[in-house]
Amino acid sequence: MRRKILTRLAGATTTIALTLGMTNIAEATQLVYLDFESRTDPGEYTYSATEQQTILENVAADYSLFDVEFTLKKPTSGDFSTVFYNTGILGALADPIDFRNLDKNDNVIININFFLNPDLFPEIDPVALSSFLTAHELGHILGGLRHRDSFGPIGSGIYNPPGADAYFPTYPGPVAADETLAHLQVIPEFGIGINQANEELFLSERSAVRLSFSERGKLVSEEAENNSFATAQELELAQLEVPNPLLTGKNAGKEFLVEAIAVTGSLDTPEETDFFSFSGKKGELFNIEVLSTVLQSLIDVPLDPEDPIIKEEGRITDPIDPIISIFDSNGDLVPYYDSVAVNNDEYELLDSVIIDLILPKDDTYFIQVSSDPTCCIDLATGDYELFAYNFEAVESKTVPEPNSAIALTAIGISLFATAKSRRKSKKSNS
Structure with missing residues (x-):
């Protein structure tokens, strides 16, 4: 085939x-x-x-x-x-x-x-x-690409399994990503059988965004003294061309409108928090995450030291256990379905992700990155990367x-x- x-x-x-x-x-x-x-x-x-x-x-x-x-x-x-x-x-x-x-x-x-x-x-x-x-x-x-990049379509939340309780705190959004099993980043944990590899799997919207960003996305460095709402570093998301790889599904054949940005940052003390701001419109759909432990390593299997094909270390050698929080211009946590926009742990590692956040109003929003004080002292300070993008699928005019x-x-x-x-x-x- x-x-x-x-x-x-x-x-x-x-x-x-x-x-x-x-x-x-x-x-x-x-x-x-x-x-x-x-x-x-x-x-x-x-x-x-x-x-x-x-x-x-x-x-x-x-x-x-x-x-x-x-x-x-x-x-x-x-x-x-x-x-x-x-x-x-x-x-x-x-x-x-x-x-x-x-x-x-x-x-x-x-x-x-x-x-x-x-x-x-x-x-x-x-x-x-x-x-x-x-x-x-x-x-x-x-x-x-992450395994959760198979969740689709964007806007439908997550898939079960792993389910809402696999996140901490529990994911409050929809568990309706019913196109997940059609996508290449799916894993057996999500319920796909090994024989389904014979089927027509393809890249998802989330995967396309991440691949496109890795080719040509806008990257900035954290600025000094961005440790409060008043001194938050302003982020201007850049338009990102994202081709549509979907063969089937709600957004197949549509044009993707995406703006995105990534920031390299660090927390130098356990008490430090970093703040970033961005302008958003009511109804915009955002995905925001902090990557740190995942950029350290995923290796937890024995490897042959005489034939080290697979690297045991990633590019971040000093990771944090991040917490991500989203605030509005009043300093209030943004509503996130029936909860508020805070995440400590995604379902696979200790990194943090806000999946399919719908902005409630035209406003200036603030992203706070901090480390988890209840976790591990060796994960209280270190490096991270912040990745944020908005997404809309529209009928193609081309x-x-x-x-x-x-x-x-x-x-x-x-x-x-x-x-x-x-x-x-x-x-x-x-």
Whole structure:
């Protein structure tokens, strides 16, 4: 099964190099090398040349709206990330979350051998499973995608599982993200079966925002003395072009209107709080989060010290356990469904997130970042990144050009955006 390849709503043409021999790709923001051979031992699954090319095409289709290129031949120079197959833990693992894609040389490992036992998993398609795991794990390193980025559509809140009680305090918004299981960042905890990797999964709105920001988002540094409402650092969100990768769902085919910003900051004492302000309109939909522990590391599995494919440390070495609070210009906490806009812990780690906040009025709003005094002394001070964006999906006014296509230059074919299916499987190679 071959995956659909989409074009940007703005009508731009994206070129993806699908190659068995290319060694230098000058125009790519990120180059990814799929290494099917260097870690494959006797008795492990051997991917045929056709299967390797099919997986490459599938993953390239998933990221066809973003500045990523893929190759099956190891580049001889320059920066590139590598996906190693047949190594490491069963399933898949990526280097630590790389929001903003600062590390152009991070890695992913894929190992499907356990899942090829026909007595346990009779319907597994190795090409489809490998394609899904590759696309999923690459999201972590190409844009810092989180598993909750599968929640969709934006505005529908979260999914159950993990459910509202997995957040602290309990998430007060809707648990109505019924498109979640169609998205690539979904995990088994959400109720998806391993056989569903054979289905047509795709990037979500949240994933598209984060990937786009990692390519071209506005970043500022925290200013000194922003420790009160009166001295809050003013943030001006910047317009962000976000292509629409949805194949189905409420917002499929729509145009995304997004403004976003990220801030690098730190808390130098346990008592310090940082304040940031922004202007908002009544009804605007915001997602705001503080990343810290997730940028330290996610590694909690034994790794081979003699073959350290996966890094055990992220870019933040001194994280905090953050708390995020949103206030209005009167200094009151903003209403957040039937509660107020405060979060201590998201469901996976100690970082904080405000999901799908609807602003109640035209106003100047304040974001407060502090550390949790009840947690751990070694997480009371340190570094963090604040990420905020608003989102609206509107009917597209752009008329696609006739026969708009993405040129797959290295193999000399064109796959049109009207293709019925993106994914090619082992069982159907046409």
